[in-house]
Amino acid sequence: MATPRLITTLAKRSIFRNTRRTLLTILLISCSLIAILFTDAFTRGLLETMIKLSTQTFMGEAQIHQKGFREANDVDIYIKRPYNIYNTLSQLEEVTAFSPRTISGAMISSSENVSAVAIYGIEATKESQVSKLKSTIIHGEYLSGGETEILIGSELADLLEVDLGDRLVVTVSQAHGGDLSQSLYRVSGIFSFNERAMDTGVAFVNLAQGQTMLNIAGVHEIALRLKSVDHADDTALPLWSQLNTENLETLNWRQLTPQLDAMLSMSGYSTMVVAIIMYILVALGLINTMFMSIYERHTEFGILLAIGTKPKQLFYQIVMEGFFIGSISVFLGVVLGRIIGAIGSKVGIDYSEMEVNGVSLNEPIYLIVDNLTMAHLSLSILLITVISCVYPAFHAAKLTPSMAMRKTL
Amino acid sequence: MTQVIKTHNLCRHFGEGDTLVKALNDANLTIEKGEFTAIIGPSGSGKSTLLQLIGGLDTPTSGDVILDGKNISQTNGSALSDFRRDHIGFIFQSYNLIPVLSAKENIEYIMLLQGVSAEERQKRVDEIMHAVGLEGLGDRRPAQLSGGQQQRVAVARAMVSQPSIILADEPTANLDSHTGADLLDMMKALNETQNMTFVFSTHDPKIMERARRIVTLVDGCIVKDERKD
Numbered sequence: 142m143a144t145p146r147l148i149t150t151l152a153k154r155s156i157f158r159n160t161r162r163t164l165l166t167i168l169l170i171s172c173s174l175i176a177i178l179f180t181d182a183f184t185r186g187l188l189e190t191m192i193k194l195s196t197q198t199f200m201g202e203a204q205i206h207q208k209g210f211r212e213a214n215d216v217d218i219y220i221k222r223p224y225n226i227y228n229t230l231s232q233l234e235e236v237t238a239f240s241p242r243t244i245s246g247a248m249i250s251s252s253e254n255v256s257a258v259a260i261y262g263i264e265a266t267k268e269s270q271v272s273k274l275k276s277t278i279i280h281g282e283y284l285s286g287g288e289t290e291i292l293i294g295s296e297l298a299d300l301l302e303v304d305l306g307d308r309l310v311v312t313v314s315q316a317h318g319g320d321l322s323q324s325l326y327r328v329s330g331i332f333s334f335n336e337r338a339m340d341t342g343v344a345f346v347n348l349a350q351g352q353t354m355l356n357i358a359g360v361h362e363i364a365l366r367l368k369s370v371d372h373a374d375d376t377a378l379p380l381w382s383q384l385n386t387e388n389l390e391t392l393n394w395r396q397l398t399p400q401l402d403a404m405l406s407m408s409g410y411s412t413m414v415v416a417i418i419m420y421i422l423v424a425l426g427l428i429n430t431m432f433m434s435i436y437e438r439h440t441e442f443g444i445l446l447a448i449g450t451k452p453k454q455l456f457y458q459i460v461m462e463g464f465f466i467g468s469i470s471v472f473l474g475v476v477l478g479r480i481i482g483a484i485g486s487k488v489g490i491d492y493s494e495m496e497v498n499g500v501s502l503n504e505p506i507y508l509i510v511d512n513l514t515m516a517h518l519s520l521s522i523l524l525i526t527v528i529s530c531v532y533p534a535f536h537a538a539k540l541t542p543s544m545a546m547r548k549t550l
Numbered sequence: 551m552t553q554v555i556k557t558h559n560l561c562r563h564f565g566e567g568d569t570l571v572k573a574l575n576d577a578n579l580t581i582e583k584g585e586f587t588a589i590i591g592p593s594g595s596g597k598s599t600l601l602q603l604i605g606g607l608d609t610p611t612s613g614d615v616i617l618d619g620k621n622i623s624q625t626n627g628s629a630l631s632d633f634r635r636d637h638i639g640f641i642f643q644s645y646n647l648i649p650v651l652s653a654k655e656n657i658e659y660i661m662l663l664q665g666v667s668a669e670e671r672q673k674r675v676d677e678i679m680h681a682v683g684l685e686g687l688g689d690r691r692p693a694q695l696s697g698g699q700q701q702r703v704a705v706a707r708a709m710v711s712q713p714s715i716i717l718a719d720e721p722t723a724n725l726d727s728h729t730g731a732d733l734l735d736m737m738k739a740l741n742e743t744q745n746m747t748f749v750f751s752t753h754d755p756k757i758m759e760r761a762r763r764i765v766t767l768v769d770g771c772i773v774k775d776e777r778k779d
């Protein structure tokens with residue numbers, strides 16, 4: 142055993158002198174690490190769920206509009222030659238589906254009530270490849286191309302006191318002059334997105350009817366489904382350069398929902414805040430443990446110094462003890478964190494009653510454990526444990542043998 | 551004979567003003583190589599303080615301690631640690647072995663600090679364990695040894711690195727009389743065969759019987775220095 146090995150041996154064996162105290166300290170550090178890992182995995186899961194719900198429910202990963210439409214929400218600002226864009230989109234690898242839509246504010250009235258809604262004209266087949274509308278139908282049928290078909294939300298149906306087959310009159314202000322146009326529809330389907338804004342304020346008709354109502358030949362919006370949500374951030378893809386022109390504006394989901402993007406940017410802070418709190422707890426817990434351990438071993442340290450151990454060797458021994466406690470804790474924390482992560486990624490956490498940033502969490506949140514982050518957080522905890530031992534170690538190294546061994550020599 | 555310990559006007563005071571305690575006053579003592587010396591005196595007479603100063607465990611208020619020709623009063627830090635490691639062996643009243651190390655590891659601890667080769671360490675450990683009657687007990691932890699066996703390990707630890715001086719503070723105080731006598735006989739034999747210098751702080755008549763020199767301290771002053779031969 143050379144000196145470093147001697148110090149290591151002493152440190153390794155010393156940490157289990159007071160097994161209960163050491164185990165409690167290990168538990169404190171492990172639980173702190175688990176809490177940080179859980180927070181990170183939960184935040185990642187929450188964000189992924191929100192992005193998924195936000196993009197896959199209706200919005201798509203990107204949308205194309207005529208420039209100015211989003212700001213003015215004016216039916217006159219529409220894409221006049223959408224077929225050229227359809228051709229372009231068909232040739233782009235990263236685009237798996239797209240859905241053209243007309244959008245307009247409308248008054249929808251039944252024999253019992255009236256309500257303001259946003260009315261979308263959609264191509265049934267294409268829409269089903271982009272949004273979840275088809276799967277949200279709880280009564281009746283999805284659109285099949287009929288002239289009088291209309292889909293409304295469950296809460297709107299309650300408000301209008303209508304059921305399948307009942308008549309609805311939709312009044313819109315047409316493009317090119319603002320003339321009012323009224324159309325008669327029969328409720329063909331009732332959907333439930335489990336999201337209040339959609340279920341009370343939106344209705345869907347076939348695209349042709351939407352265009353006829355608004356007196357336009359084009360569309361207001363083309364929603365895109367991309368191969369991967371990551372493609373929405375890849376500005377190098379031809380999609381962005383080809384479809385952002387003088388007249389067209391193609392935006393990804395981050396630009397379409399800046400509040401969600403802001404939340405995403407802030408998400409790192411929540412993990413950081415939890416991590417800082419946990420780091421402080423770990424540091425204080427460990428400093429306390431090490432000082433208790435050192436006070437109990439004053440005489441022994443006096444002996445070690447008396448027989449020739451250098452203060453710096455004693456310093457290293459204490460730091461090494463912290464390193465071992467930290468290593469065991471991190472190992473335990475990572476193992477338990479992985480188990481919890483694995484369970485959480487399969488089972489998921491149900492937040493179905495909650496709506497965050499306008500997104501209804503109607504799917505369980507599955508934990509997402511990121512290996513690189515886990516490695517960073519684990520190393521940080523280990524580093525904190527080692528740093529926390531510096532002060533107690535410095536205290537031990539400053540002991541004078543005579544003071545430390547008051548009871549003897 | 552070679553002087554291994556020399557103190558010159560050694561003083562150690564604690565506190566100041568009204569609370570000033572003069573634990574040691576102008577202690578002048580010279581100990582030669584191979585001596586078996588007992589420092590005696592009533593409790594609070596300064597025996598332990600003198601031993602601490604000689605061992606470099608405390609710093610004198612004034613005066614000098616010269617060990618093996620080196621003035622350790624003017625040495626501190628790592629250099630003093632190295633000096634203690636290489637020149638002084640300590641035996642304590644409460645054995646004070648390192649509880650997490652086995653008997654063998656306790657004995658070889660100082661040699662490890664000295665960087666002695668594994669082969670040489672093994673040889674010396676075997677020899678000293680044989681000399682102190684600890685054969686077969688090398689793997690036991692201190693808690694698995696009797697008081698007498700622990701003190702033998704402490705003696706072995708003090709001697710194995712072949713220091714020029716061994717300082718022993720009441721080494722028999724926690725042992726029964728038979729075990730204490732055996733241990734003293736063993737140390738006496740080692741003193742005679744290996745010519746090591748032993749300095750004891752003690753109240754034990756058995757040590758006084760065996761010591762060739764008795765230094766008496768009262769109120770921090772050396773009042774008597776008797777040689778038996």
